[in-house]
Amino acid sequence: MVVKKVTFKKSLWKVQGQVLCWDNAAEFTSDLQEANVFSEQGFQRQNKFKYSQIIKESEKFSLLQNIPTRQTSTFEGRKKELARLTKWLNEPEESRSCLIFGDGGYGKTTLVLEFLNKLIDGVIEVTAGMPEIISYHTAKMTKWTDQGITHFRGISNAMEDGIREIMYCLQDVLGKEWYRVEGVALIDKVRNELATQGYSRNDLLLVLDNTETLATSVADREELTDFFDEVARKIGRIILTSRRRELMNVTPIQVSALTEEESIQLLRRLGAEHCAKPIMQAGDARLRRVSSQLSHKPLLMDALVKYIARASVGIDDALSSIFRKSNDQLLEFLYEDAWLRMSESQRHVYLILVSITCPVDEFSVGYACQEIGIPHDEFHQSLDETYFANLTSYGQSYELEIVDLAHNFFLQKLSKLPSLDKGIIQNCAKIVDEHAKEREKVELEYKNDRVAEAFRGQYAKAAKIATDKGKIADARDLFEMAIQDDSMNAALHDRFAWFLLHRAHDLDEAFNMARKAVNLDEKNPDALLTLAIILYHKSDVESADNYIQKANNLGKSNSLCLLRMGIGRYQIAKKISDKTAIPYLEKAIDCFNRSNREIKYTDRYYTKNRNELNKYLALSQNALHILRSNNPTHLSEVAPNTNLSGFDPA
Template sequence: MKTLYQEALISAIEKENHTEKLTYLTSLLRSLLQTVSVSIFEITKDQTPSDEVSLFDLTNRFTKPSDGLPVEAIETLTPLIRGYAYKDFLPGWFEKTKDVEYPISKRLIEWVQFRNKKQGHGVIDSETSELWSSKTESIIRDCLTVFSDVIPKIHDNGELYLPKSLNRLSIKTPLIYENQPIVINQVSARKGIWRISGQTLSWTKSNDFTTTLPEENIFNNQSIKEHGGYELSEIVSNNKDYSFFHNIPVRQTDTFEGRKDEISKLVEWFDDEDSRYCLVYGDGGYGKTTLVLEMLNQFLESQYDFNEPLPTVISYHTAKITRWTEEGLKHFTSITPAVDECIRELMRCFDPVLSKDWYSISGRQLIDKSIGVLRENKLNRNDILLVIDNTETLATSQQEVKDLGAFFKTVGKSIGRIIITSRRREFIEATPILIEGLTEAEGVSLMQRLANDYGAVPIQQAGEATLRKVSKKLMNKPILLEALVKYISRSNLGIDSAIENVFKKSNEDLLDFLYDDAWARMNQFQKEVFLVLVNLSSPLDQSTISRACQEIGIQHTEFQSALEETHFSVLTDYGRSYFIELVDLAGRFFLQQFSKLDDLCKNRLRNIAHSVDLYATERERIEREYRTDRVAEAFRSEYAKAAKVHADKGEIDEAIEMYELAVEDDPVNSSLHDRFSWLLLNRKRDFNYAKEISKKAIELDDNNCDAIVGLALVHYRLGELNEGDTLIEMAKSKGRPLSFCLLRKAIARFYKSREETNINKKLEILEEAFDLLEKAEKSNSRSNGYDEKNHRDIIKYKDLTRRQITNWRTKKTKSQKIIDNL
């Protein structure tokens, strides 16, 4: 790739117009810095301890990279890589070298400041263009020197890898497209599937592209958190910055078409603070949820200028019959617990794990208790926006519908404003937005866009008049138009034949037909995953489905392809994670298919389903304990919550300041001290301060296993193996798994070996580490997600340790031969 960048630099220098030259040089430098950042992310993931070095903040922000972010990422991670892996990593970044007269980090900071002040938001005159085109050229030349080892090489088969000095590390992230370097515009996740979008680096013709990332990628490294948990987002409205918490799912479609009037009405309601309720209603398949999520995602992208006050919390809730609660898995069978759940969903913004008393009350009592929490957090009803989806499922009888309307009225007056989507006109005085069919022109445009996406040739070749007739025949209903286009793309039938086959049936016959058609096209593994899912009692979320795929022996992405082209389920997509609920008719269809199997196959699939249920239950238990012990307990005070917000935003100094105020305010909170110590250790790398705080955490609660492990890691980081080992043994006696403890000891020795100069002593430490890793692997049960994570780390460090042992044994042998020949 270095050659490609050198060729691009030559092309840029040939430009006589300084403004054109500067524009292209800026694009070249942007691409180069992004490429280097991705390589450094990959090195960090491969060579540093995953539970000590957090990539999440940087890679999460890198999904929409600014020009300053790669410089920040390199600045942050280079010292860590030097400390953990390669002591002479990136010479010339912080210091002068014989090839680089001035540290490249300082030159790049100057470039970022110019880029933001002049090129991004100011005016560039001819003199500035000439000066900075020369400066940028010089910076690029120095970058090609300093970054030479981390600019990937291209294998004959097109794969990217780093040189031998960096262990020939394979770079999984695609950084070239059509044999050209790229500029990354966005990295996104939909339904757990990751994609990267960008442009090729070319002066003559820069092409847009989107390509899929492997499931194991540097951006998919989310820390432990509840699926659909609340995120802190920042937007700009009326040229002011605002931040708020939300759990808004991502868009349901990338081919959103029309609905300008409906979006406009929803935006108008959003800005009318006197209106408490908005009802988006209409028949199934017209896109009510799609419309609301489109508008909310546009809001997240700062596409609107709303009047104050803007909501501080936006809570999205979709009616589900199965939920994890404090008492385990619950199946809601009546209206009251189901409607109460939307209030509990809001409360999870303030406490991720609700205590039992939240489940022992309902109705007015639950609302009153929630009002108390809002007041504690200095919030009122104008700070909250509730989005409640598919409310027609919450009530069926006439009396239940009336009760539901009364409930919404009370919530809207007391808790917050409400957007409701429903197939019926609910009993509530709300701003109504009726969702009907698209216009014929919108229907035609939607079919044409979908046809281009799915390669439906008959649609692409049809004239507008024909497509208008088709859209009208299908009632301009988006879900039917989409189903037709997908069916034509798969069957290669003409439009008339496809309509004849599919849409002259009753609704149930139609779904049966579509299910049979989809089922026939699936491979055996995909079918078996669906047959496992229909036998599960656990909620169908990403981790559960991924585990089912693993048990069957199929890639999660391959199963996703079968799920995407069917109407088997209702999906709630949070990007990195998702939930599905099987449509009732689809569930019956799968059970019918299951009944046709022989007993041996039925028992095998039931056993797999049972195993997945056990996995889901254990995972939920561990996550609940994690969140209860580490999150809920630690972040009780306003200062502690503020510290967490600053840390989540990457504002480490501000977070430390808030933590210091928090421990003054809550001085006997052991969990709070432990979380503070973790930040000091891993984000600030102030080992002595972290040690002091960890000791205090254990002094406050000598049974705080997390604090004990935290102090052990501080000792390991300081090179004090014996002290660290003693604390790890203490953690084992208080419940930490043997496999985890052996792994921590092994990792400490792996990094300790790098400091040892004597080859024999170095090999002794590495061999001890390898022995510990083998014992850790044997004792690892792999019974839940965290055992799986430990297992991945064990395999990672076995590979790293084995390579180091081989490398140093070879050096020892060569040294001995030289001595023998003297």
């Protein structure tokens, strides 16, 4: 295939291309993840919350947010709904809560994510003060832990998980004290912690998606209403989405059918994006009738256009197959059509995903693809063409929620497999669950050991927040106060050394702080690793390697240690402009290759380390190629001086 165009618009990456084929040179458009080969940000590690800076005219705003990326690049219409959301945001004293409600398929979540992304893009006119924290949470009645999936006992327990999520903007791990309090006591604890860090109830916006999943009875709804009222009164403002018009004290915004003109425009944009020529060639009157038949529902219009593009059929044939069906019948039809077009390996991955108990995210999908033996991207090709799942993308990471109808569809397919094949799928699912449990356990232990220990004091927490906001001078002052307050904390000294190296760019002070961290705790592998990294920056390879070896002996993985040794040598080589850099680059590449053989899915921060490994291997190979190309070797150095059949050895 040929890549014709790569675009980045509204936080979404897209690639347009064409298949090289004599018979059917089809054009295509596909979404790319934020961490892709064209993105400079592709190798950055994602925390739960990230710092965003918004510049609008002469004003500058900053906020911490965990907002997923847009669900579509073809968002159309909804000007009235966006205006009402903007009006609500700018009247904090008039209403504390806003409810986005409407039937399935009209785009409630799409609307909210479009609004929030416009907000952080600086497009929304804010007159009442920009929120300083935006916390997005999808409501669920289950939670995954290293012990497997657990079910919440009631509505309040389910919503408490969303309230605790807010605290991840202040710290990377929550201690046990956050799980010992419930209900009003938890709400008060969160309010007090936010107030300690200088946040008021107008500084926080909490977004809770799919809240209809939480309440199934009148009693449940009353409990939900009381809980939301308490949160809105004490913690922050709330945006809710639900299929129901919940009976609570909220500003209601209904999401219903698009207008005729919006529908026509959406069909044209979808037709152009998916190269559906019958749609592109149709007139306004024809598209008006089509959108009317599909009840001006974005989901159905999207389904129609994709089906026309992929099945190479006309509008009438597509409508005869689609528009007479109910929503469930339509989805079953689309599922069967997609199933027939998928490879056997892709089908097996889906069957594994409906058999696992752990969350369906980039890690479990990656494990499933590894067990089946297909690339991760090949699975995503099938996902992009179907309505099997709702994908919530956070850039480098994502979550998948396989819709109930699709879940049942896959279970039926699984039940029809021969016993041997069914056993293979179930065994693969068990392996994926074991990987997920081990990863969750390792990550939790690592964060508890490292982060919670470092940022246990108020000054230290404040330093972390200032660092996330990019306030480097303030963060440095706060770190110094935290060190005075907790002078024997080796983990805090280690994190300060990391800050001085990577954010303050003060190599000498970073070195002094890292040595103090090691002196306080000689058996802290994180401190040893940080000191080694700083020594590589100082070009002291021998000392750095010694500290790397000590960190390895204390539990740091072979893969990580080899990766850091390779990066250290690459950075030294960058400072050298002549051929003396070549041995450093050759050794770096050797370290990267050995690291690649050692790396495991269960390693701490596997994705980050894998990305850095790929990045620095490519950089080292490129640098070595340039050096060798610019310094050609004389023929006499590589060829024997005899038996040249009369040629001059020179």
